[in-house]
Amino acid sequence: EKFKDGLSKTRDNFTSKVNDLVARYRKVDEDFFEELEEILIGADVGFETVMELIDELKLEVKRKNIQETKELQSVISEKLVEIYHGDEGHSNSLNIQSEGLTVILMVGVNGVGKTTTIGKMAHMFNSEGKKVLLAAGDTFRAGAIEQLEVWGERVGVDVIKQGAGSDPAAVMYDAIQSARARKADVLLCDTAGRLQNKVNLMNELEKVKRVIEREIPGAPHEVLLVLDATTGQNAMIQAKTFKEATNVSGIVLTKLDGTAKGGIVLAIRNELKIPVKYVGLGEGMDDLQPFDAEKYVYGLFS
Numbered sequence: 001e002k003f004k005d006g007l008s009k010t011r012d013n014f015t016s017k018v019n020d021l022v023a024r025y026r027k028v029d030e031d032f033f034e035e036l037e038e039i040l041i042g043a044d045v046g047f048e049t050v051m052e053l054i055d056e057l058k059l060e061v062k063r064k065n066i067q068e069t070k071e072l073q074s075v076i077s078e079k080l081v082e083i084y085h086g087d088e089g090h091s092n093s094l095n096i097q098s099e100g101l102t103v104i105l106m107v108g109v110n111g112v113g114k115t116t117t118i119g120k121m122a123h124m125f126n127s128e129g130k131k132v133l134l135a136a137g138d139t140f141r142a143g144a145i146e147q148l149e150v151w152g153e154r155v156g157v158d159v160i161k162q163g164a165g166s167d168p169a170a171v172m173y174d175a176i177q178s179a180r181a182r183k184a185d186v187l188l189c190d191t192a193g194r195l196q197n198k199v200n201l202m203n204e205l206e207k208v209k210r211v212i213e214r215e216i217p218g219a220p221h222e223v224l225l226v227l228d229a230t231t232g233q234n235a236m237i238q239a240k241t242f243k244e245a246t247n248v249s250g251i252v253l254t255k256l257d258g259t260a261k262g263g264i265v266l267a268i269r270n271e272l273k274i275p276v277k278y279v280g281l282g283e284g285m286d287d288l289q290p291f292d293a294e295k296y297v298y299g300l301f302s
């Protein structure tokens, strides 16, 4: 239900337009496809992905000799899910170690909802009975450490921190030692989110990752990029930049509740080949959901 509510803006926008289109055209023709293309691009599905979808739909129309636009409605959903899953299939599960410490690195630019997402994830793991620790690795932005502490208190997990301006790699080292001493299951690491200088970003992330790798072979077990769905194509650019800077294992797409352009999920997955693992559907600690393409696409049309 929460998932459906969170998508209401996208659903209202997208579904009403598609329904209206289907009603207006009745018969499938070139103009119908052109208008469908515009609706999809308007929903931020992304140009490449839209072209791929339209081609697939046209093939299907030929193959099944579809003439009525009504018949095409369910095919659109099917194809959207297929495109999302891709050839390699899709898993939204996190690489959680069955024994010992799991380290999750959270990356993303300021304002996208990184701190909130860390809080929500801490709450999620906590509710599963896991012992969680947070690492205040954003030592650059004023207020970042305090903001993480507010979430730590709210959720009831400790935050490992040093002073503002300290070396993030040193914070990570400390946090890993603490996590070991306390026998924590999950360490969620915040990082600085400046993107003004790609070389700096890369160097800092690499340094942080090196410390983690040295301490725990195979870690970090996830590098999750947090993106703000309301920023549309900007989110795509951020994803490309971070993908070049480090190996991102998954995406958390926040503020999906605040946009009518939820098609960005498909563009990210299809064009960047990074799975969207979780979506943020509100500001509360329970407003984080694993992303399920089928539920999502069919939710748009129901």
Ligand code: GDP
Binding pocket: 109, 110, 111, 112, 113, 114, 115, 116, 117, 254, 255, 256, 257, 258, 279, 280, 281, 282, 283, 287
């Ligand atoms: P950070 O700078 O990346 O750490 O961003 P914050 O975690 O401080 O979030 C920025 C703002 O976005 C805050 O006002 C959050 O409450 C809000 N926010 C974060 N995630 C979501 C979400 O999924 N939905 C909505 N509606 N707001 C969100």
